[in-house]
Amino acid sequence: MEKTCLVILICFILMSMAQGVVLGPKAVEKWFKKLPHAKQKVTKFHFYFHDITSGKNPTAVPIIKSKSPTFFGYVAMIDDPLTVGPEINSTIVGRAQGIYGGAGQKEAALLMTLNFVFTTGKYNGSTLSVLGRNPAFHKYREMPIVGGSGVFRLAQGIATAKTYWMNATDAIVEYNVIVLHYDI
Numbered sequence: 415m416e417k418t419c420l421v422i423l424i425c426f427i428l429m430s431m432a433q434g435v436v437l438g439p440k441a442v443e444k445w446f447k448k449l450p451h452a453k454q455k456v457t458k459f460h461f462y463f464h465d466i467t468s469g470k471n472p473t474a475v476p477i478i479k480s481k482s483p484t485f486f487g488y489v490a491m492i493d494d495p496l497t498v499g500p501e502i503n504s505t506i507v508g509r510a511q512g513i514y515g516g517a518g519q520k521e522a523a524l525l526m527t528l529n530f531v532f533t534t535g536k537y538n539g540s541t542l543s544v545l546g547r548n549p550a551f552h553k554y555r556e557m558p559i560v561g562g563s564g565v566f567r568l569a570q571g572i573a574t575a576k577t578y579w580m581n582a583t584d585a586i587v588e589y590n591v592i593v594l595h596y597d598i
């Protein structure tokens with residue numbers, strides 16, 4: 415049992431080192447002390463969000479279904495891949511993890527509460543938090559980036575979504591994200 419605990423502890427330590435940002439309360443406090451001297455930086459992302467409710471391995475699972483024509487009351491939990499291109503087999507750069515729900519009675523508008531969790535490169539382990547309204551059938555939708563973790567501590571920005579492809583059960587959404595964060 416002790417060997418198993420030691421192996422798990424070593425794995426956690428290695429995973430946190432691979433993230434590129436030191437985590438924990440003392441690390442955050444040290445980061446905040448550097449904040450007054452930090453420069454702000456703008457970072458842009460472009461990726462595709464694959465929301466799949468069909469098939470054997472759905473990435474979006476309905477929690478509450480809706481009979482409303484605007485999907486009012488519908489709620490789904492998601493763990494959607496974020497890819498470089500629109501193809502499902504394109505390189506994965508992260509995951510969209512969270513929940514969305516039908517919040518509009520007059521039009522199909524979702525309340526999006528999710529994190530873009532980056533899984534590769536210098537942003538590996540860092541997240542951006544989205545909280546906003548997504549009027550699903552508009553050509554372009556803007557949702558605020560309200561924070562983040564890791565490299566993106568105290569981030570703010572905008573995620574612009576545009577539906578790339580959609581059918582009755584699945585969707586591929588193109589995202590352009592621009593975020594202001596600190597270079598510490």
